[in-house]
Amino acid sequence: MLLAHLPILIVVLPLVAAPLVVLVRHGGVGWAVALGVSAASTAMSVAVLAEVPGTGVLSYAIGSWEPPWGIEYRIDAGNALVALLVSAVATIVLPAAKRTVLLEVGADREYLFYALFLLCLCGLLGIALTGDAFNVFVFLEISSLATYALIALGRDRRALTAAYQYLLLGTIGATLYVIGVGLLYLVTGTLNFADMAQRLPAVVDRRPVIAGLAFITVGMGLKAAIFPLHAWLPNAYAHAPSAVSAFLAATATKVSLYVMMRVYYSVIGAPTAFGAEPTGAILMALSIAALLVGSGAAIVQRDLRLMLAFSSVGQIGYITLGISLASAAGMTAAMAHLINHGLTKGALFLLVAGVALRLGGTRFEQIAGLGRTMPITSFAIVIGGLSLIGVPGTAGFASKWALVVAAIGAGLWWVAAIVLASSLLALAYVWKFVEAAYLSAPPAGAPARGEAPADVTVPALVLTAAVVAFGLHATPVLEASSRAASAFLRGWP
């Protein structure tokens, strides 16, 4: 009985918990509730993922209003995986959040932080699971509004301007998405993704469809920080509270990328999106620019967080490159990198949270000699960095290798070459960290040798261990990604 309602429970649980946390007005309770809800969402996501074997689709009619009239939650191997990533990262980040939030946000506003965190989680999960185009917009705004407030809680006043800038660009992105959905709605008369997919082929006038495709691409591109629409990302990630950086870097842009995949493959269909229209070529050009500019800009940063944020811009390029190949292999690589990069960046931002906690900052002159002052954290950051480069034995290698193979399979040798060359840029910025941590002496007045408190370090190390485990044994991620890719390519008939 309860099992049948899992799709909606995953989303409703955090939504209901958030106002309760506000009513209780207690930081510790808020944290415990948030952790419990995230863990429950993770467990339910696992159950749902197990429910949708290979070809299955789980459909849930909200309020028993049959689709396409009512709102439908429609889950296949693709979005179940995204929901699992979001809820699992939330569950791992929250234990580390307790201490950093108390320090950065303050005890008086602690409970509000967890209420916002739950709303953000609810929004991201909702985007992932819903099968309704307008519902995506509503959840997008729930998660975005919570995100703006979360970023504004950051340590110094630059967090406020970062949040404001993100609010402007995020709202423009969401509005462009709604315009695109509106155009598709005008020609199909439906908002249900699956129903829309069925009606689109019969549409005579293609122009609104193409315009809708373009609006959705730009709108979601803004939310996903696809180059050159990434201007909001570096400052938002660098100045947000540490726990928020870790959670958002691992999940927020990934969910928007998922919506793009869904619209391209399940709604518009690959023949139109990539055959008749040059979406693939445009996306590929932007991805390649992202690889080079994002990683290049990461090299010149003077702050470890900003460096990681710019590296995200580059890494998102690998995911969109996989999408642009419009093949099963490309989509598998995109999904695998979506997960692997989420884990890697989550781990890195949590490790950096520990560094900031002990050293009071993350500028390169502050973290000099980190290999001596915080040896375990420093070593784990290097492992995460190796995954960003794509060194064998780390998760980043498995998905990047899949991407190179997919590019070669499509006959695009030069793209494969650029992917490999961009890894050298990643090597350059990771080396910058190694140089600061291991080849420089600690600054005067550096704290004695020791790690950040265990509640921050252990979650970070768990994610780092996952990066190594999925690097040495890549099959689970690659198989899940391949199932997800075939679910996307098959669409929702």
Next chain:
Amino acid sequence: MTTLGHLGYWATVALLMTGLYIVIARGHLVKKLVGLGLFQSSVYLLYIVPGKLVGGTSPIVDQGARVYSNPLPHVLILTAIVVGVATLAVGLALAVRIREAYGTVEEDEILAADDHDG
């Protein structure tokens, strides 16, 4: 006739571009939010205009009426308006906090202060 029939769309595009221009061209944080509001209201128009049919009535089954207007766009846009209000509220709250922290709401002065911070 076509031009006139597309009046709603022309108004949508005009609002859209005006709003976007204000967001980009103005340095005052509150003025930017006004532009953002205009930008969002263009979407309201895009949805509502096609929902109305000439001679259409409210969607209540009735012996006489044969042509009904579509109520769904109105419902959708009610949601979008609520979202717009919430966004504006968060934006204004951020502008107030920025004013407290920087002593100004002019973008160039804020950027200069950030550069000074390093």
